[in-house]
Amino acid sequence: AQSVTQPDIHITVSEGASLELRCNYSYGATPYLFWYVQSPGQGLQLLLKYFSGDTLVQGIKGFEAEFKRSQSSFNLRKPSVHWSDAAEYFCAVGALDNDMRFGAGTRLTVKP
Amino acid sequence: DTEVTQTPKHLVMGMTNKKSLKCEQHMGHRAMYWYKQKAKKPPELMFVYSYEKLSINESVPSRFSPECPNSSLLNLHLHALQPEDSALYLCASSQDSLAVTDTQYFGPGTRLTVL
Numbered sequence: 001a002q003s004v005t006q007p008d009i010h011i012t013v014s015e016g017a018s019l020e021l022r023c024n025y026s027y028g029a030t031p032y033l034f035w036y037v038q039s040p041g042q043g044l045q046l047l048l049k050y051f052s053g054d055t056l057v058q059g060i061k062g063f064e065a066e067f068k069r070s071q072s073s074f075n076l077r078k079p080s081v082h083w084s085d086a087a088e089y090f091c092a093v094g095a096l097d098n099d100m101r102f103g104a105g106t107r108l109t110v111k112p
Numbered sequence: 113d114t115e116v117t118q119t120p121k122h123l124v125m126g127m128t129n130k131k132s133l134k135c136e137q138h139m140g141h142r143a144m145y146w147y148k149q150k151a152k153k154p155p156e157l158m159f160v161y162s163y164e165k166l167s168i169n170e171s172v173p174s175r176f177s178p179e180c181p182n183s184s185l186l187n188l189h190l191h192a193l194q195p196e197d198s199a200l201y202l203c204a205s206s207q208d209s210l211a212v213t214d215t216q217y218f219g220p221g222t223r224l225t226v227l
Contacts, residue, residue: 032213043116043202043218044155051213090154099168100216102154 002027002093004103012109013081021076021106023091032094033074035065036102039087047089050074061085086110115139116219118203124225125193133188133222135203144186145216146178147202155202161186162208193226200224 005024013019025031032051036044048059055067065076074091091103116137125131135144143162147155160168161180175197177189186203200221206214 036218041200041221041223043118043204043220045218046215049213049215099157102156105152105154 001099002031002095002101004091004093004101006089006091006103006106008106009104010107010109012111014111015083016080019076019078019081019085019108021089021091021108023074023076023103024072025074025091025093026072027093027095029095031074033065033067034092034094034100035059035063035074035076036090036092037061037087038090038105044090047076081108081110083110083112116203116205116217118201118219118222120222121220122223122225124227125190126227127193127195129193130189130191132190133201133203133224135186135188135205135219136184137205137217138184139205139217140183141205141207141217142183143206143208143214144180145204145206146186146188147204147218149200149202149221151199159188190224193224195226198224198226 003026007022034049035047038044047063048057050057050067057065063078088105088107090105092100094100119134145160146158149155158172159178164180175192179187202221203219204216206216
């Protein structure tokens with residue numbers, strides 16, 4: 001079965017600084033990869049997804065992610081973080097039966 | 113309209129109670145999901161309904177009983193729950209459960225506390 005590892009439980013960045021959240025996946029076939037964001041007490045919102053094609057994927061709210069098959073990674077980036085980006089971020093990998101597995105999440109704190 | 117609504121927002125119940133969680137979407141999606149999310153943990157898939165039929169049951173205890181009365185509604189009936197079932201229950205929907213490429217849209221969740 002597929003699995004996802006997010007090595008960083010908690011990251012703190014200053015407002016305006018760049019951000020990179022790490023995600024490593026394990027899956028035998030072509031992965032379907034997602035990044036979701038969850039604000040406290042809320043549901044999940046899709047930031048971006050990768051299925052095939054261009055390995056650099058653009059998402060909403062200025063986020064992008066790069067798929068690197070050789071490193072089994074799908075890291076999320078943003079050039080300049082805003083205070084409103086503080087939230088929990090989940091990387092997920094999906095299989096053809098739509099069994100989606102989420103990573104443990106990375107909590108982002110933004111310092112003023 | 114890309115909204116999935118869930119009611120109630122909060123629910124407190126005793127171990128002998130029977131209650132239901134409700135999820136609704138009007139996007140014409142044919143797949144709906146229930147997830148369970150414990151505090152500081154990722155969501156875990158419980159059930160998937162595709163075209164109103166149960167297609168995935170992730171070995172969830174029978175005290176959780178899903179129901180899909182029509183393509184827009186998904187219920188989760190709760191009976192004889194345990195305190196460890198306290199969690200945020202998330203509902204999601206997507207165009208077609210057979211296509212993992214379809215985006216899953218999540219509701220805000222129901223915060224359940226079992227006393």
